[in-house]
Amino acid sequence: MALLSFKSMIINDPYGALTSWNSSSHFCIWDGVSCGKRHRRVIVIQLESEGLQGLLSPHIGNLSFLRVLSLGNNSFQGTIPHELGFLSRLRTLDLTRNKFKGVIPTNMSGCNNLEVLWLAFNNLIGSIPLEIGFLSKLTFLRLGYNNLTGGIPRFLGNLTSLKIFSFTSNPLCGSIPDTLGRLKSSRRFDAGRCNLHGTIPNSIYNLSLLTNLSLSTNHLIGTLPPTIGLMLPNLLLLQLRDNQFSGLLPPSISNCSKLLLLDMSTAGFTGKLTIDFANLKDISKIYLYNNNFNGGGEADEMKFIDSLGNCSKLKKLGLGNCNFQVVVPTSIGNLSHQLSYLDLGENKLYGELPSSIGNLVGLTRLVLYTNRFTGKIPFTIGMLQKLQRAYLYENQFSGPIPYAIGNLSMLNLISLSSNRLEGDIPPNMGNCHGLEQLDLQNNKLSGKIPKQLFQLTSLFFLHLSNNSLSGSLPTEVENLKSLNELDLSHNHLLGNIPSSLGGCTSLTYLYINDNLFEGIIPPSLSSVRGLIELDLSHNSLSGQIPRFLERFSLEYLNLSFNDFQGEVPVKGVFVNASAFSILGNNRLCGGMVELRLPKCKMTKKHNKRFPLFIIVILISCAIIFILCFVYAWFKKKQNGQPSQSPRNERFLKVSYDQLLKATNGFSETNLIGQGGSSSVYKGILDHDDKFIAVKVLHLQIRGTDKSFIAECEAWRSIRHRNLLRIITLCSSVDFQGKSFKALVYEFMPNGSLHDWLHSNANKSRLDLFQRINILIDVASALDYLHNQCLPTVVHGDMKPSNILLDDDMVAHVGDFGLAKFLGTNSNQNSSTGVKGTIGYVPPEYGLGSTMTTSGDVYSFGILLLEAMTGKRPTDDIFNEDLNLHKYSYMALPHQVMDVIDGDVVMQSTKANAQKMEECLVSVIKIGLSCSVYSPSKRMNINNVAHELLHVRDSLQNFEI
Secondary structure (H helix, E strand, O other): OHHHHHHHOEEEOOOOOOOOOOOOOOHHHOOOEEEOOOOOOEEEEEOOOOOOEEEOOHHHHHOOOOOEEEOOOOEEEOEOOHHHHHOOOOOEEEOOOOOOEEOOOHHHHHOOOOOEEEOOOOEEEEOOOHHHHHOOOOOEEEOOOOEEOOOOOHHHHHOOOOOEEEOOOOOOOOOOOHHHHHOOOOOEEEOOOOOOEEOOOHHHHHOOOOOEEEOOOOEEOOOOOOOHHHHOOOOOEEEOOOOOOOOOOOHHHHHOOOOOEEEOOOOOOEOOOOOOHHHOOOOOEEEOOOOEOOOOOOOOOOOHHHHHOOOOOOOEEEOOOOOOOOEOOHHHHHOOOOOOEEEOOOOOOEEEOOHHHHHOOOOOEEEOOOOEEEOEOOHHHHHOOOOOEEEOOOOOOEEOOOHHHHHOOOOOEEEOOOOEEEEOOOHHHHHOOOOOEEEOOOOEEEEEOOHHHHHOOOOOEEEOOOOEEEEOOOHHHHHOOOOOEEEOOOOEEEEEOOHHHHHOOOOOEEEOOOOEEEEOOOHHHHHOOOOOEEEOOOOEEEEOOOHHHHHOOOOEEEOOOOEEEEEEOOOHHHHOOOOEEOOOOOEEEEOOHHHOOOOOOOOOOOOOOOOHHHHHHHHHHHHHHHHHHHHHHHHHHHHOOOOOOOOOOOOOOOOHHHHHHHOOOOOHHHEEEEOOOEEEEEEEOOOOOOEEEEEEEOOOOOOHHHHHHHHHHHHHHOOOOOEOOEEEEEEEEOOOOOEEEEEEEEOOOOOEHHHHHHOOOOOOOOOHHHHHHHHHHHHHHHHHHHHHOOOOEEOOOOOHHHEEEOOOOOEEEOOOOOOEEOOOOOOOOOOOOOOOOOOOOOHHHHOOOOOOHHHHHHHHHHHHHHHHHOOOOOOOOOOOOOHHHHHHHHOOOOOHHHHOOHHHHOOOOOOOHHHHHHHHHHHHHHHHHHOOOOHHHOOOHHHHHHHHHHHHHHHOOOOO
16 A cells, blocks of 8 residues: 555656556565565665656655665655654665755654665755764765755764765855764765865864765865875875865875875965875876965976876876976876876976977877977977867967977867967968867968968868968968958958958958958958958058948948048948947048048049148148057057957947836836846847847846856857857946846847747747757857867856847857856856756766866757757656656657657658658767767767758758
8 A cells, every 4th residue: 555655646657667566466576666575575665767756655654664765866856754764674765866855854763774865966955954863874875966054963973884975065054073083984075065164173084994085165274184195095086176275285195095086176285296196006187276386496396297107097187277387397208198188287387398298199188378388399299199179378489380280180279379489380280180270379470371271171260360471361261161260460461352251151250450451352251241340450451341341240340541432331330430440541431420521522623722721621630640640550569569459349338227228127028038047138229229138137146146257257258150149238236226237138039949949939830950050050159169269168058048049040059157167267156056957967067077068068969859859858758867868869760750849740741751860860869979978978069060060961952
């Protein structure tokens, strides 16, 4: 009867786990049930990962012989019934990864034989009850990823049998009680992201059997004991990052010979790093970012590198922003051949980069930016055949760019900007066929731009500005169909702007200012309709300003100091005087009134002499113009710096009052979207007739301020045709004196992808082509964020409601409130809890991993499967983890049409059904490859974009 009561409260059983639970067979042979051999009483209920949804019946407390109750990874809701306290024989209780809420039952002490208590990944609140302290046999206690408060209780020190206790990601607060030092059998102590403060009690260091000590992302202070490595010799993982410690990182850590992971980043350590790593032969990852390991300028400040040569399993070494001020030792080349990631960026390293760097043949990422390296870049860098990303910018490297770089066939990003490199750009860089981002700006490079660069069809970002490059711009530039940013400014390029530039239809930012270009703006540029910023200033261009520029959505246009003539257009960007400049073109006329240009007239021959006052005015204007030009030239010469980047554009300033009027008092009729931390309104500003979207932050919600700062930081640094375009922001006070913060975006008339997939308001659904195009747009945006941005940007909240569609159904990714810049400390959020949206959050975030690009890929994979199946990942038939993934996987390859959204299936005909099915299988496989459990096995987002393009090309070969 107890089991049937259990079944009766289950409202969804997608896999039929309880099908056998009926009166036609004995309960001891029901699936998931085991009975004792002697009394034939139920002793085990084991139903993990069955997708069960419903309440946990209180009648479970009648199973008095029950020893194991394992219901992990389901969707049980409601509270944990206090009747579980009647199960005196219970040894294992696993309710992990469900949706239980409320408090932990206080009568759990009745389970006096309990050895395993796993309640992690639920929505439990309140404090850890005192009664837990009476469970003397308790060995495993996992309460992480809930909303528990009240601190870590002292009475847990009475549980002397405890081996594993984990409280990760709970807003517990308080300090670490010294009574935990009594837990001599403990192997694992996890309390990261628990808002703990104070010092680590000395008694904790007496737990000599500990293998895992993780207290990351708290507010802990004090110093670590010098003998920590002697006291905790069995450590496999030591993770104390993101705290506020002081003093030395103890050298005795070298005694932890079993260590696999050492993460002490952003922890406040100072003084010389003197750990002898030679004894840590199994260590795989060392992260020591953002500490102050300045050894006072001693020559052996990085002597520890010598000892790292013995760490043959080392894969990742992070030493960025550690204030090292020394020459890098040649022993750097003795590091493990398995080393794939080396970060020495943002230090004060000087001297030449050792040629031994070429020995690190396993490197995929090399980070050396913002140091003081001098001399030549060693040619041995060409030996790093697996290298994919190289960040060497902001140093003082000189001499030529090594030709050996052309041998790096796997390279997709290299930044050598802001050095002193000279000579030609090596033509064989055209051999780097996967290159997507090339940044050589702010050097002393000369010669012509090699045509071979324009064979790199995957190139997305090309910056060659502030060099001494000469010759014409090769006509082969038209091959760069994917190019988004082209910056050739401040060089000596000459000749006409090639008409083939119009073939770069993906261009969003084009800067060719401060060169010697002449002739007209080619009409072919009218094809580059996505341009946002265009700077042609300080050349010798002539002719009329093309009318097609009126039709562009330009936010910045600079045509200054050329020889344009004729009428200035009066539409588009030309109606906003702060968004364009035409200074220094003294043969222009017309335009908006604010320009104060003469009216355009038909030229007539006449012999009348100019009145004296007109001559005086013309002479005065000429003198003022010459003085302004000389002053600008003098300032540029004096500072030795190029003129201000056109990307520091002036944004429109708006006040609270203006936004109030624009949205009709933030009325409900103008409300177009609402979330937990913000509301979005449609509106029109007084001076414009274009709709805007105003995102108003709910500042009373905790963490919203940080979200606002994160989003502002993200929008300040990123630009892409598939990212939502920000217009401005407002940080002010309302009429009641309360703080007010809002972001103003370009209005997207076709709403969100979520609306099109799930709203009944959309009578005409998306066809297959539209869905594929939208997915390609989103993948392109992610590829830009992950692979073209410096530093890399993780979006953190990819979901259909954050994908917005313009008039042409082009997708734009928005909402960067959870964005994170990898390798920086600018927007780290110390608040507890898993970030993101349920259903789209990758599983590793729930296990404590930090945000990564592979997490975005997972979310994209779920988004893709949702777009193709029409089912939310939180649909009633699914649980909250991987069920959408499993649902799609089980349909491959022959039942794929059964899971595809019916609106797509209806578009097929018998003639094309087979071909369409093949394409759908390919798309679903891409989504599955993105959303696999293991981050390292997920598909690269760049490959995702290429695969989707291939699918779209296949679709175009037959009629939908």
